[in-house]
Amino acid sequence: MGLLTRTREEAPCTVEVSHRFEELSAHVRLDNGAIIHPGDAVEVQGPEIMAPYGEVVREKRTAIITRASGVERMWTRMTGDLEFMELCEFSFSEEALQ
Structure with a gap:
């Protein structure tokens, strides 16, 4: 991994899409054991x-993993906590908005 360069790699994967009453989900498992790090992007090839x-x-597919550069990975780690805190800035209330 370079400080300023991204790398790409292919990995076999299994895509599972569930459309049931009790579960609506989509999951991708990288079959070669590749690990996704902060800032990395994964794109599954093929039709919807x-x-x-x-x-x-x-379905068995191929995934393209774009590895973040060293700078991108560091930035993602530094700002990730802030983005998480934005998600936590909500509340549930029984009061109606006026």
Whole structure:
């Protein structure tokens, strides 16, 4: 990993899309054990996967992992806590907004 350069790598993956009453989700598992670090991006190749209602669809695909540069990784780690705190700045109330 370079300080200012990004690298790309391919990895086999399994995509699982669930469209059931109890679960609506999509998950990607990298089959070669690759680890995603802060700032990295993963793009799954191929057409959109649509699961009919009540079913779970699993497909083997190829993922392109774009590794963050050293500077991007450091920036993501430094600002990640701030972005998390933004998510925490909410509350639930029974009062109606006026």
